[in-house]
Amino acid sequence: MTWNDLREDLADYVKLKYAIGELNFAPGNVFDLGYENHFDGVIITEVIEHVAHPDDFLKQTAKLVKPGGYIITTTPLGNYFLNKLPKFTEFNNPEIFENIQFGPNSDDHIFLLHANETKLLAEMANLELISQEIYINFLTNGHIKTHHLLNVLPKSFVNLFEKLTFKLPETIMLKLHNNIAVLYRKS
Secondary structure (H helix, E strand, O other): OEEOOOOOOHHHHHHHHOOOOOOEEOOOOHHHOOOOOOEEEEEEEOOHHHOOOHHHHHHHHHHHEEEEEEEEEEEEOOOOOOOOOOOHHHOOOHHHHHHHOOOOOHHHOOOOOOHHHHHHHHHHOOEEEEEEEEEEEHHHHOHHHOHHHHOOOOHHHHHHHHHHHOOOOHHHHHHHEEEEEEEEEEO
16 A cells, blocks of 8 residues: 655655555656556545646546555545535636645535536546545534534434435435545556
């Protein structure tokens, strides 16, 4: 397994949490490190919302993966009712966001992908969209001050609420959940 981040100083934090197996550290711009067709899979957590060109980012990521390999992304869900950011597909020229991409915290999200944009991104990157899963609703995430409720509500109630929100019509369900995980495969 190889860990990568633009910020080299995070390697020390990752090493503190390291438990078993072989873990290589490769800080820096992964696209400049010579890993073309190197990995069976790449996991990108909470990154794609920080880039001005998520389509190009996914294309470049696909170059890191062997044919038949997988890319997993997780990102906040753009459909979530508190999201006020634009859809990626609403911009003809996302270059206007290049100067703010890759900032150090969650205040610098550029786009939050909507559930219906993941297939388009797959096509643009010449990847196959295998699946996508919506997860975490406003209660389980503690948004809109519901984190106080998590201290008093029984865990069984919170789990039941989570399950029930997935049984709602899709348009409502997408508004109540705030994360998405997407699995892509390289041909």
